[in-house]
Amino acid sequence: xxxxxxxxxxxxxxxxxxxxxxxxxxxxxxxxxxxxxxxxxxxxxxxxxxxxxxxxxxxxxxxxxxxxxxxxxxxxxxxxxxxxxxxxxxxxxxxxxxxxxxxxxxxxxxxxxxxxxx
Amino acid sequence: xxxxxxxxxxxxxxxxxxxxxxxxxxxxxxxxxxxxxxxxxxxxxxxxxxxxxxxxxxxxxxxxxxxxxxxxxxxxxxxxxxxxxxxxxxxxxxxxxxxxxxxxxxxxxxxxxxxxxxxxxxxxxxxxxxxxxxxxxxxxxxxxxxxxxxxxxxxxxxxxxxxxxxxxxxxxxxxxxxxxxxxxxxxxxxxxxxxxxxxxxxxxxxxxxxxxxxxxxxxxxxxxxxxxxxxxxxxxxxxxxxxxxxxxxxxxxxxxxxxxxxxxxxxxxxxxxxxxxxxxxxxxxxxxxxxxxxxxxxxxxxxxxxxxxxxxxxxxxxxxxxxxx
Numbered sequence: 382x383x384x385x386x387x388x389x390x391x392x393x394x395x396x397x398x399x400x401x402x403x404x405x406x407x408x409x410x411x412x413x414x415x416x417x418x419x420x421x422x423x424x425x426x427x428x429x430x431x432x433x434x435x436x437x438x439x440x441x442x443x444x445x446x447x448x449x450x451x452x453x454x455x456x457x458x459x460x461x462x463x464x465x466x467x468x469x470x471x472x473x474x475x476x477x478x479x480x481x482x483x484x485x486x487x488x489x490x491x492x493x494x495x496x497x498x499x
Numbered sequence: 500x501x502x503x504x505x506x507x508x509x510x511x512x513x514x515x516x517x518x519x520x521x522x523x524x525x526x527x528x529x530x531x532x533x534x535x536x537x538x539x540x541x542x543x544x545x546x547x548x549x550x551x552x553x554x555x556x557x558x559x560x561x562x563x564x565x566x567x568x569x570x571x572x573x574x575x576x577x578x579x580x581x582x583x584x585x586x587x588x589x590x591x592x593x594x595x596x597x598x599x600x601x602x603x604x605x606x607x608x609x610x611x612x613x614x615x616x617x618x619x620x621x622x623x624x625x626x627x628x629x630x631x632x633x634x635x636x637x638x639x640x641x642x643x644x645x646x647x648x649x650x651x652x653x654x655x656x657x658x659x660x661x662x663x664x665x666x667x668x669x670x671x672x673x674x675x676x677x678x679x680x681x682x683x684x685x686x687x688x689x690x691x692x693x694x695x696x697x698x699x700x701x702x703x704x705x706x707x708x709x710x711x712x713x714x715x716x717x718x719x720x721x722x723x724x725x726x727x728x729x730x731x732x733x734x735x736x737x738x739x740x741x742x743x744x745x746x747x748x749x750x751x752x753x754x755x756x757x758x759x760x761x762x763x764x765x766x767x768x769x770x771x772x773x774x775x776x777x778x779x780x781x782x783x784x785x786x787x788x789x790x791x792x793x794x795x796x797x798x799x800x801x802x803x804x805x806x807x808x809x810x811x812x813x814x815x816x817x818x819x820x821x822x823x824x
Binding site: 389393399401406407410434436449459462468472491 | 718
């Protein structure tokens with residue numbers, strides 16, 4: 382039982398990471414690939430935050446009567462990563478929009494013979 | 500109890516992810532991804548990361564869902580069946596996953612205070628930062644002061660991403676004739692939006708300036724304020740929104756925020772400290788830290804707001820132009 386409690390978070394992280402990875406390599410549609418990348422990214426966020434958790438700890442904001450705090454460092458790293466993540470996702474989506482305009486499709490298997498269009 | 504909630508939420512997250520992988524209707528995929536973001540925000544709360552949860556709820560469930568829907572309106576909502584073989588990707592993924600699971604067995608157990616990750620700099624942040632920086636919220640202290648350099652880089656990345664999107668898609672033109680758009684015929688939406696938009700902006704300001712004491716800060720405030728204007732644009736139409744907050748102004752604001760941040764660093768330079776060393780900004784080091792943190796959080800808030808909103812404008816104007824044609 383303790384093995385499950387000790388590693389459950391990490392296993393779910395691996396599962397999510399692989400679900401995202403699978404979507405990136407197997408999906409045909411570029412928008413779906415970006416959603417897959419986002420799932421991959423979120424799984425890394427959860428990995429970091431899980432590592433920062435201290436059992437019985439509290440959110441790292443000083444309050445009276447609290448002695449144990451969770452580690453604030455992973456929170457800082459991930460907080461900024463989320464906002465940077467949405468900004469880079471926006472760049473990816475903008476590229477998809479331009480690809481749609483240039484090729485008329487966002488399905489990967491329809492690109493093949495259109496390479497010399499531009 | 501917390502462990503049980505953790506177990507349950509992570510399970511729901513895994514199921515949602517499976518839904519995203521197997522559904523072909525991209526509208527459903529995007530909506531599920533919104534749910535996925537909300538669930539991960541809940542998990543972050545449960546793992547004590549309140550600031551992170553705040554950001555994830557505003558960004559993941561708000562902005563990225565809107566951007567993805569905007570893209571879908573331009574690219575179509577159905578994923579076509581592919582001739583792809585699924586066996587090879589599945590094999591690669593299962594092998595990688597198995598290797599990673601094997602790797603996790605060497606990791607320190609979840610939640611143990613003796614873990615190496617808690618032994619290094621974290622101790623200093625937790626024990627000394629309330630005296631050194633004078634703020635109860637350690638996340639803000641670390642974000643804005645101890646790792647201020649890092650955050651400057653990240654703000655610059657957000658700025659650069661906005662520039663990238665604008666050069667790919669372009670901003671809407673201001674002078675074109677206003678066209679019937681948005682959801683103006685929906686009376687209930689209009690009334691409700693009018694009531695809650697000022698409250699959202701007020702809340703964004705609270706999050707901006709109370710981030711030193713509670714969860715929040717420039718990143719969250721910028722996103723929330725942008726969400727208020729996005730709601731306005733969705734309900735009352737893009738042309739009206741671009742008159743309220745003009746695209747040209749956003750371009751200037753996005754640059755202004757980064758400049759304010761870097762300028763604070765340069766100011767501490769000239770006052771005899773290191774770059775982004777706020778101690779020298781006021782006679783008392785703690786007061787200097789507080790002043791510096793307020794300034795750079797303001798810079799972050801302005802840049803994030805302007806970047807998020809101009810990115811939305813770029814997508815919305817493309818989608819709108821397509822609908823008119």
